[in-house]
Amino acid sequence: MFAGPSVTFANRQYSEKVYGISTTQAANSIYSVYNAHGGPQSTGVGFSATRFITPHWLLNCDLAWNHLLGSASESPITQSAVQGIIEVSTGYRW
Numbered sequence: 001m002f003a004g005p006s007v008t009f010a011n012r013q014y015s016e017k018v019y020g021i022s023t024t025q026a027a028n029s030i031y032s033v034y035n036a037h038g039g040p041q042s043t044g045v046g047f048s049a050t051r052f053i054t055p056h057w058l059l060n061c062d063l064a065w066n067h068l069l070g071s072a073s074e075s076p077i078t079q080s081a082v083q084g085i086i087e088v089s090t091g092y093r094w
Contacts, residue, residue, distance in 0.1 A: 003047045006066075012038040019075035036071035042083075043067055056094070062087040 010018075015036035026033045044066035052058045066083045067073075073081040 001049045004045065006042075006044050006046055006064075007040060008042045008044075008066075010038055010041040010072075012036070014038070015041065015071055019072050019077065021076065031076045034071075034076055036075060039071075040069045041072045042069055044083075052093075056092055058091045058093065060087075060089045060091065062089075 015038050019034070019036040021029070021031045021034040023033055025031070044064060046062065046064035048060070048062045050058055050060045062085065064085045068078060068081045068083070072078065
């Protein structure tokens with residue numbers, strides 16, 4: 001089980017790939033060139049719990065909320081600076 005805050009950092013290369021808009025992409029879209037920079041990318045809070053239902057099967061639940069920061073939130077392709085997730089998954093252990 002885990003619960004608590006989180007801070008995500010990204011370098012310039014990752015930020016450019018995910019949130020940046022290159023000259024070629026700008027030429028083929030309605031967006032202008034956008035150079036994303038590295039640094040703090042998001043802050044948030046989350047909860048995760050895993051429980052074995054049987055000796056082999058497990059159930060995992062994740063809840064998280066993040067707020068994008070800096071060039072991630074300012075990117076023209078970002079639709080919302082607030083992101084949430086609810087995930088339920090199962091797994092099998094040999």
